[in-house]
Amino acid sequence: EAGVVQSPRYKIIEKKQPVAFWCNPISGHNTLYWYRQNLGQGPELLIRYENEEAVDDSQLPKDRFSAERLKGVDSTLKIQPAELGDSAVYLCASRRAYNEQFFGPGTRLTVL
Amino acid sequence: QQQVKQSPQSLIVQKGGISIINCAYENTAFDYFPWYQQFPGKGPALLIAIRPDVSEKKEGRFTISFNKSAKQFSLHIMDSQPGDSATYFCAASKYQGAQKLVFGQGTRLTINP
Numbered sequence: 001e002a003g004v005v006q007s008p009r010y011k012i013i014e015k016k017q018p019v020a021f022w023c024n025p026i027s028g029h030n031t032l033y034w035y036r037q038n039l040g041q042g043p044e045l046l047i048r049y050e051n052e053e054a055v056d057d058s059q060l061p062k063d064r065f066s067a068e069r070l071k072g073v074d075s076t077l078k079i080q081p082a083e084l085g086d087s088a089v090y091l092c093a094s095r096r097a098y099n100e101q102f103f104g105p106g107t108r109l110t111v112l
Numbered sequence: 113q114q115q116v117k118q119s120p121q122s123l124i125v126q127k128g129g130i131s132i133i134n135c136a137y138e139n140t141a142f143d144y145f146p147w148y149q150q151f152p153g154k155g156p157a158l159l160i161a162i163r164p165d166v167s168e169k170k171e172g173r174f175t176i177s178f179n180k181s182a183k184q185f186s187l188h189i190m191d192s193q194p195g196d197s198a199t200y201f202c203a204a205s206k207y208q209g210a211q212k213l214v215f216g217q218g219t220r221l222t223i224n225p
Binding site for chain 2: 004031040041042043044045048055056098100101103104105106
């Protein structure tokens with residue numbers, strides 16, 4: 001089966017610009033996670049979806065970050081406006097109940 | 113109480129040697145302890161995982177040792193190979209429900225030929 005797909009793989013933007021990341025989870029995986037991985041660190045959870053519902057967004061900086069998962073499949077994570085400190089790799093993962101999480105390759109964001 | 117502490121930050125091992133990476137957790141509610149392997153430009157991939165009902169789990173050259181009383185677990189890579197050179201992350205969570213993984217800081221492993 002196909003893995004988790006993310007695009008774009010790389011993005012370079014100026015600060016204060018908006019940016020969006022897209023994730024297509026593995027078919028049949030109803031749980032979707034967005035993580036942020038800073039350089040040299042482990043991933044940190046930003047938001048978790050169960051189907052189309054955001055059930056855990058306590059770590060999402062809501063003043064500038066937003067996410068959606070329409071129809072419980074694809075998901076988009078948006079940052080507006082981006083700040084220098086947002087430079088990181090944004091990882092998407094998906095999971096079927098009682099199974100492991102599968103990660104996508106990530107989007108590397110550089111904010112100049 | 114959500115932290116997972118991982119050591120060492122970096123490790124260099126000769127080919128054929130044993131690589132050992134250690135992690136400690138604080139939350140006693142955690143009952144799922146996976147190890148992830150990450151190559152440059154790739155997302156983390158599950159390598160091996162353990163539940164606290166056993167003290168050791170082995171899959172090929174990879175072994176997890178788990179010490180519930182000390183709240184520690186470790187990854188042993190036997191007969192380390194250059195292809196094992198990657199960054200390794202331990203993580204912990206509750207197994208049921210959300211599986212909100214808390215990751216360690218990572219260990220960059222280099223296997224010298």
